[in-house]
Amino acid sequence: MTNKGKATSIDIAYLAGVSQSTVSRALRNSPLVKPETVARIQQIARELNYKVDKHASSLRTQQSTTLALLLFEDPTSDDSLINPFFLSMLGSITRACAIKGYDLLVSFQQLSDDWHADYEDSHKADGIILLGYGDDVDYQPKMQQLDAQGTRYVRWGADSGTLCVSSDNRQGGILATQHLIELGHQRIAFIGDASNHYPELFARYQGYAASLLAAGISLEPGLQVDAITTEESGYKATCALLDSKSAGDFTAIFAASDLIAIGAMQALTERGLMPGKDVAIVGFDDLPLARFTTPALTTVRQDTKLAGETLVDKLISRIRGESVEAVTIPTQLIVRNSCGALPGKV
Amino acid sequence: MTNKGKATSIDIAYLAGVSQSTVSRALRNSPLVKPETVARIQQIARELNYKVDKHASSLRTQQSTTLALLLFEDPTSDDSLINPFFLSMLGSITRACAIKGYDLLVSFQQLSDDWHADYEDSHKADGIILLGYGDDVDYQPKMQQLDAQGTRYVRWGADSGTLCVSSDNRQGGILATQHLIELGHQRIAFIGDASNHYPELFARYQGYAASLLAAGISLEPGLQVDAITTEESGYKATCALLDSKSAGDFTAIFAASDLIAIGAMQALTERGLMPGKDVAIVGFDDLPLARFTTPALTTVRQDTKLAGETLVDKLISRIRGESVEAVTIPTQLIVRNSCGALPGKV
DNA sequence: GTTCATAATGAAACCGCTTTCTCAGCCTCG
DNA sequence: CGAGGCTGAGAAAGCGGTTTCATTATGAAC
Numbered sequence: 001m002t003n004k005g006k007a008t009s010i011d012i013a014y015l016a017g018v019s020q021s022t023v024s025r026a027l028r029n030s031p032l033v034k035p036e037t038v039a040r041i042q043q044i045a046r047e048l049n050y051k052v053d054k055h056a057s058s059l060r061t062q063q064s065t066t067l068a069l070l071l072f073e074d075p076t077s078d079d080s081l082i083n084p085f086f087l088s089m090l091g092s093i094t095r096a097c098a099i100k101g102y103d104l105l106v107s108f109q110q111l112s113d114d115w116h117a118d119y120e121d122s123h124k125a126d127g128i129i130l131l132g133y134g135d136d137v138d139y140q141p142k143m144q145q146l147d148a149q150g151t152r153y154v155r156w157g158a159d160s161g162t163l164c165v166s167s168d169n170r171q172g173g174i175l176a177t178q179h180l181i182e183l184g185h186q187r188i189a190f191i192g193d194a195s196n197h198y199p200e201l202f203a204r205y206q207g208y209a210a211s212l213l214a215a216g217i218s219l220e221p222g223l224q225v226d227a228i229t230t231e232e233s234g235y236k237a238t239c240a241l242l243d244s245k246s247a248g249d250f251t252a253i254f255a256a257s258d259l260i261a262i263g264a265m266q267a268l269t270e271r272g273l274m275p276g277k278d279v280a281i282v283g284f285d286d287l288p289l290a291r292f293t294t295p296a297l298t299t300v301r302q303d304t305k306l307a308g309e310t311l312v313d314k315l316i317s318r319i320r321g322e323s324v325e326a327v328t329i330p331t332q333l334i335v336r337n338s339c340g341a342l343p344g345k346v
Numbered sequence: 347m348t349n350k351g352k353a354t355s356i357d358i359a360y361l362a363g364v365s366q367s368t369v370s371r372a373l374r375n376s377p378l379v380k381p382e383t384v385a386r387i388q389q390i391a392r393e394l395n396y397k398v399d400k401h402a403s404s405l406r407t408q409q410s411t412t413l414a415l416l417l418f419e420d421p422t423s424d425d426s427l428i429n430p431f432f433l434s435m436l437g438s439i440t441r442a443c444a445i446k447g448y449d450l451l452v453s454f455q456q457l458s459d460d461w462h463a464d465y466e467d468s469h470k471a472d473g474i475i476l477l478g479y480g481d482d483v484d485y486q487p488k489m490q491q492l493d494a495q496g497t498r499y500v501r502w503g504a505d506s507g508t509l510c511v512s513s514d515n516r517q518g519g520i521l522a523t524q525h526l527i528e529l530g531h532q533r534i535a536f537i538g539d540a541s542n543h544y545p546e547l548f549a550r551y552q553g554y555a556a557s558l559l560a561a562g563i564s565l566e567p568g569l570q571v572d573a574i575t576t577e578e579s580g581y582k583a584t585c586a587l588l589d590s591k592s593a594g595d596f597t598a599i600f601a602a603s604d605l606i607a608i609g610a611m612q613a614l615t616e617r618g619l620m621p622g623k624d625v626a627i628v629g630f631d632d633l634p635l636a637r638f639t640t641p642a643l644t645t646v647r648q649d650t651k652l653a654g655e656t657l658v659d660k661l662i663s664r665i666r667g668e669s670v671e672a673v674t675i676p677t678q679l680i681v682r683n684s685c686g687a688l689p690g691k692v
Numbered sequence: 693g694t695t696c697a698t699a700a701t702g703a704a705a706c707c708g709c710t711t712t713c714t715c716a717g718c719c720t721c722g
Numbered sequence: 723c724g725a726g727g728c729t730g731a732g733a734a735a736g737c738g739g740t741t742t743c744a745t746t747a748t749g750a751a752c
Contacts, residue, residue: 020738021704025701032699104453121397122398262638288430367732406709702746704741704744719728
């Protein structure tokens, strides 16, 4: 079959001496077709290297067996650098889709883009996975629009009314903070979002706050600095912290993400402070690179594998019309060397 | 329009009082339609939130405006961990596709899978981008099959007859090795592939060998150890190197990838050798994490942004039937601290 | 020996769009 | 004034499947 025109079901029908409808049925193992006919037809199809045309099939059945992954980036972050965390998620989502027999379309979007539901409107995908940090205020209108259009989607992030899969960020914050407290730290700074712009980071803050209070340590506003999930932001926030007199003598930092933690470690090092010795640091995410920082970063691991699988599962359920609930995935503290130091003065 | 059935071009035709064919033309700004008619129709389409059905369109035109990215993994490597380098590539490919107006399907494959051309056979994609390290011997049959089927594809890697985009690995090897030589190193080990199983790594080795010879340093087989692109592999190779008597007193390592370099640094550290001080190290790739190792890794940067764009461009050209040539992308030496040491004895 | 489910298949409609073919007006030109 | 030439638009034929509906055996049942 060197002719470029790929074989169609009609070709097979001709070769098998049956009608095209029978071929269509046989290829999908319809019980309406006699078993030996099915076998014969499938054999011929195999020989011809025939594959069902995705578009024809999708057009007729009105479903594409394709999911779209929309990763949208905070416009404030570096244009070309994708957060490694999402890259990990992408990996696990890809795998989960393959297992479920769905194709995966991937697209990176600016939050400002008018992407809303394009993928579903044009029937490119049966459902959408939304991935990305970002100010919740920016998301809300989009979500509402999706809901209004009846678009099937799941979102990674913090619970916000819509169908959502997320790590247990609050619990992760508790894990991190308790660890520091157990090591004897009392003045623990938090770098991240404490004002609920980024719900995930905010939940980590809540865990932090809850742990402190539970340990009888009062919250000090001066020990909290806002940052988004980039090194630059973590770096700047830490500098601000070091410069402020009120922060004075913190002995530990809970960074709301590994990237922030890395920026923080840079800032500390530049000021002659040794991370892990002079100041303990805990991050969040457990990026692949967390093992390779110096000192190796103690951090809260998000289970990206499970997360990806769950996102895909839930989305497929939703596409099938089943009712689905939000899911929270536990986190895990990974102890490395960045808290190795005894609490010391800054 | 709360009805679930999405609007079709017929709905628009009805509302605009024209025929459906005219709608189709108008939506694609055909000059066959009077400008004011075009405007009216597009206006209505906008109001209805109408999007052309991808499948219907693709079925009719026989092209999907979609590219497939097949990332296949060396079965020898860890199952769930994707090489960060490919993740970067994926990022840039995604962007390049978006710019060109193509959708991108992403799939991870085992090299052993019978994926060949499935994406094209079923018309899911107009062309395929192949990404992944792997023994060239394993690839050849696949490539030939793709060629035989007339599948449009581009491959990232080393030049091998097929349309291919790659970094100038040999030049990168030269950059790295010359850097070490200029720093005064004479006994430079190479960890990677010196037997042309992995053409990319082998090209780096060739650059290494050429540089040594150009500097009048003879190649010592004992200073070369095979490794694939993982930390474990780099770790083991370095241990082997340290254990072998013939290697004895090397003062520098050129690792064929950053992951190998990181493994090497771990091995050195465990043996009480300080990377960057006792032994200089150069890596290859410039992964995001290279900046965060200790010491920060001097490495050869591959321009993933340009690489992704080029892959996409070339593939689209090929789809259009234009004749395309293999492309080689220059690399760049990024000097950090891992070669900071004066040459010392091991 | 009709009648009637049942099984296996074929014919044809249809999914929503693109594109070719046709055609009605309306000009231009010799 | 009749023969072409344009313009703008409609009718209809696909694209390659899926699915409904109709049809022909084939026994089973009465």
